[in-house]
Amino acid sequence: QVQLVESGGGLAQPGGSLRVSCAASGITFDIYVMLWYRQAPGSQRELVASITRSDSTNYAESVKGRFTISRDNWNTVYLQMNSLKVEDTAVYYCKANTLSRTYWGQGTQVTVSS
Numbered sequence: 001q002v003q004l005v006e007s008g009g010g011l012a013q014p015g016g017s018l019r020v021s022c023a024a025s026g027i028t029f030d031i032y033v034m035l036w037y038r039q040a041p042g043s044q045r046e047l048v049a050s051i052t053r054s055d056s057t058n059y060a061e062s063v064k065g066r067f068t069i070s071r072d073n074w075n076t077v078y079l080q081m082n083s084l085k086v087e088d089t090a091v092y093y094c095k096a097n098t099l100s101r102t103y104w105g106q107g108t109q110v111t112v113s114s
Helices: none
Strands: 002-007 011-013 020-025 031-039 045-050 055-059 068-072 074-080 091-096 101-104 107-113
Touching: 002 091, 002 101, 020 091, 020 107, 031 074, 045 074, 055 068, 055 074, 055 107
Parallel strands: 011 107
Antiparallel strands: 002 020, 020 074, 031 045, 031 091, 045 055, 068 074, 091 101, 091 107
16 A cells, blocks of 8 residues: 655746645655646646656646656656646646556645645
8 A cells, every 4th residue: 555645736937936845755665757737727637747766757738847846766756847837737636557557645735826
């Protein structure tokens, strides 16, 4: 079992920055990729960024050059969000994939507003 807890969301102004974190606990040795998703009201959940055990990263086109995913082993995965836009407003979810199943966190709200 893996438990994921997100934190660090909040309110930011357009052009500002926030960093959200995902703390993983439990049996984490077989996690091979961790991902950040987001879901805005009335929209489908979308993939934002991912990082593999070999530190290969991928980003959605909408966040490339603004967001950076990183990890501290598999204990904590971060999403640094710079140059925030109003359209980045969403609940951000952390997800961990193992060979046998996937795990989700409960989400953290990010609101970008002036």
